[in-house]
Amino acid sequence: xxxxxxxxxxxxxxxxxxxxxxxxxxxxxxxxxxxxxxxxxxxxxxxxxxxxxxxxxxxxxxxxxxxxxxxxxxxxxxxxxxxxxxxxxxxxxxxxxxxxxxxxxxxxxxxxxxxxxxxxxxxxxxxxxxxxxxxxxxxxxxxxxxxxxxxxxxxxxxxxxxxxxxxxxxxxxxxxxxxxxxxxxxxxxxxxxxxxxxxxxxxxxxxxxxxxxxxxxxxxxxxxxxxxxxxxxxxxxxxxxxxxxxxxxxxxxxxxxxxxxxxxxxxxxxxxxxxxxxxxxxxxxxxxxxxxxxxxxxxxxxxxxxxxxxxxxxxxxxxxxxxxxxxxxxxxxxxxxxxxxxxxxxxxxxxxxxxxxxxxxxxxxxxxxxxxxxxxxxxxxxxxxxxxxxxxxxxxxxxxxxxxxxxxxxxxxxxxx
Numbered sequence: 174x175x176x177x178x179x180x181x182x183x184x185x186x187x188x189x190x191x192x193x194x195x196x197x198x199x200x201x202x203x204x205x206x207x208x209x210x211x212x213x214x215x216x217x218x219x220x221x222x223x224x225x226x227x228x229x230x231x232x233x234x235x236x237x238x239x240x241x242x243x244x245x246x247x248x249x250x251x252x253x254x255x256x257x258x259x260x261x262x263x264x265x266x267x268x269x270x271x272x273x274x275x276x277x278x279x280x281x282x283x284x285x286x287x288x289x290x291x292x293x294x295x296x297x298x299x300x301x302x303x304x305x306x307x308x309x310x311x312x313x314x315x316x317x318x319x320x321x322x323x324x325x326x327x328x329x330x331x332x333x334x335x336x337x338x339x340x341x342x343x344x345x346x347x348x349x350x351x352x353x354x355x356x357x358x359x360x361x362x363x364x365x366x367x368x369x370x371x372x373x374x375x376x377x378x379x380x381x382x383x384x385x386x387x388x389x390x391x392x393x394x395x396x397x398x399x400x401x402x403x404x405x406x407x408x409x410x411x412x413x414x415x416x417x418x419x420x421x422x423x424x425x426x427x428x429x430x431x432x433x434x435x436x437x438x439x440x441x442x443x444x445x446x447x448x449x450x451x452x453x454x455x456x457x458x459x460x461x462x463x464x465x466x467x468x469x470x471x472x473x474x475x476x477x478x479x480x481x482x483x484x485x486x487x488x489x490x491x492x493x494x495x496x497x498x499x500x501x502x503x504x505x506x507x508x509x510x511x512x513x514x515x516x517x518x519x520x521x522x523x524x525x526x527x528x529x530x531x532x533x534x535x536x537x538x539x540x541x542x543x544x545x546x547x548x549x550x551x552x553x554x555x556x557x558x559x560x561x562x563x564x565x566x567x568x569x570x571x572x573x574x575x576x577x578x579x580x581x582x583x584x585x586x587x588x589x590x
Contacts, residue, residue, distance in 0.1 A: 189316050189375045190325070194332045196374055197309050199366045200260060201336025203267070203359035205448070206344035209441040212422035213433035214352040218277045224288060226419055226549035229541060231292045235299025236538030244307035244531020252315070252527070253376045256308040257367050262301020264363030270294040271356030278353060303538065307530035314518045314526040315377035323463030323471070323515035330455035330511045338448035345441030348434065400529070402578055403516050404536040406472065406571055410479070410509060411540025413564035416548030417483060417502065420560045423552055428490055443496045447503040454507035462508075468519065471512035473575050479505025480568030487558030505568075 215225035247255040273290040276282040282290065310329060317325035344355040425443070426436040462471065482501030489495040514533060521529045551559035 189377070190313065190328060192370075192373050192375070193309060193312055193316070194328050196256075196260075196366060196370045197305075197329060197332035198335050199362060199369075200263065200305060201333045202340045202343070203263070203336075203362040203366070205336050205340025205444070206347065206355045206359050206362075208341045208418070208444055209345050209422060209437040210348050210352050210355055212426070212440075213348075213436055214274060216433060217352060218274065218287065219283070220288065222420075222423060222549045222553050223546070226545035227292060228295050229415065229419060229545040230543075231295040232299035233538045233540075233542035233545075235296050236303035237535050237542055239300050240303040240307050240534035240538055241528070241531035243304035244311065244527040244529075244534065247304075247308045247311055247378070247527040247531075248525075251376050251378045252308050252312045253370075253374060255304045256312070256374070257371055259302050259304030259306075259308065260363055260367035260370065263298060263305065264360045264367065266294050266298025266301065267356055267363060268360035269297065271353050271360060274356060275353045278351075299538075303534060306537075307527060307534040310514055310518070310530040310533070311527040312377045314530070319519060320464075322518050323468055323511055324460040326511040326514040326518065327455040327459030327463070329514070330459070330507060331452045333451075333455075333510075335448065335452040338445050338452055341441040341444035341448070345438040348437045352433075352437070400517060400520050400532075402575070403472075403513055403520070404532060406476075406575065407513050407517075407533055407536040408539045409567055409571055410476065410506075410513075411537045412544040412547065413483065413540075413567045414479075414502075414506060415541045415544030416551075416560045416564050417486070419545040420548045420552045421499070423549075424486075424557055425495065427557060428495070429492065439492070443492075443499055446496055447499045450500050451503040451507040454504055455511055459508070459511055463512075463515070468512045468516040469575075469579070471508055472516065473572055475505050475507075475509025475512060476568050476572040476575065477505070479509060480565050480572065481505070483561050483565035483568060486561035486565075 211228070212222075212225060215222070215228075243255050243259070270291060273282060273287065273294060277287040277291075310326065313325045313329055314322065343358075347355040347358055421443075422436055422440045425431065425440050426433070429439065431439060466474075479502055482498050482503075482505055485498040485501060486495070489498045514530075517529050517533050518526060547563065548560040551563060
């Protein structure tokens with residue numbers, strides 16, 4: 174069985190996009206609740222910075238392997254079942270992670286046994302939840318025209334950004350009841366999101382008996398002009414971003430000399446500002462920008478702004494200077510992420526949206542897999558500013574590479590190439 178796009182008249186596109194936006198926002202809220210508590214929780218459980226980084230490595234390793242599989246599967250069986258599987262898998266893995274962490278906090282589990290079980294929960298989560306992002310991006314592509322593609326991908330980015338606004342603040346608040354409470358909250362929220370999506374989210378592709386082998390041919394997609402370059406930029410910019418994200422709580426705690434509880438609250442506030450600015454750019458500024466500027470130049474602009482923010486971080490030693498540097502990073506990433514997604518989407522036909530979104534999710538997972546190990550390793554062994562200098566350097570190198578390569582994609586009507 175394969176799948177074909179459903180007629181656009183059912184359901185109304187605006188309502189379908191809104192439901193998809195809310196689904197991704199709630200899912201991201203559940204994930205970002207954990208951002209301010211992972212570092213202090215790891216230290217409470219007696220784990221090193223590198224071991225904490227391995228949690229993200231395990232999660233992203235499974236996403237790297239399985240995201241293309243889920244993306245291609247959504248072409249054959251329809252988007253909605255794959256998206257729901259990702260949401261349920263997210264909830265299951267977080268529930269197990271919270272259970273093992275609680276047993277560790279009470280001394281029932283410790284040492285190698287605790288670490289192995291926590292990593293196993295992350296492996297399961299990465300395998301199943303990797304269905305969510307590529308399917309959501311493919312659904313949004315199904316619901317949008319080519320000229321609106323960058324703005325539509327900006328809505329997905331805005332949903333993620335708003336999740337980052339409210340999630341860390343909520344996680345910091347819930348951490349006052351215990352560092353594992355936000356984890357169980359995320360697990361419950363994931364189940365509620367899956368239940369709500371099953372009743373309200375429309376299917377954007379319909380299974381039929383026609384053969385569409387090209388829709389899942391990843392090798393053919395990789396031969397499309399610009400696709401390999403865009404995937405490489407996705408992987409490397411994510412490596413730079415996640416290297417920062419995995420160490421920022423350590424940097425704040427060590428620079429501002431805070432306790433674990435103070436760190437969770439402080440980082441939660443910083444990331445809320447970071448996410449608010451990112452969501453404002455993706456949900457507001459990207460639409461007029463994408464109508465005037467093609468995805469290629471927007472990618473270059475995002476790399477420049479984000480790289481500058483990274484290079485400012487090692488110079489920051491107070492709450493507001495750290496927050497300001499993070500704000501610059503957030504604005505740059507808000508421009509870069511949707512522009513890359515749109516460039517990849519515009520590089521393939523309507524029957525390749527799930528597959529190319531899966532490849533992009535795999536590239537993002539590769540960056541998330543290696544970024545934490547490099548970032549935490551540098552922080553632990555090369556100095557507190559080292560991860561951000563590396564991230565800034567990688568982003569500026571990508572800017573130079575993109576300027577030389579000048580990848581071409583079909584621009585929105587009226588946009589400058």
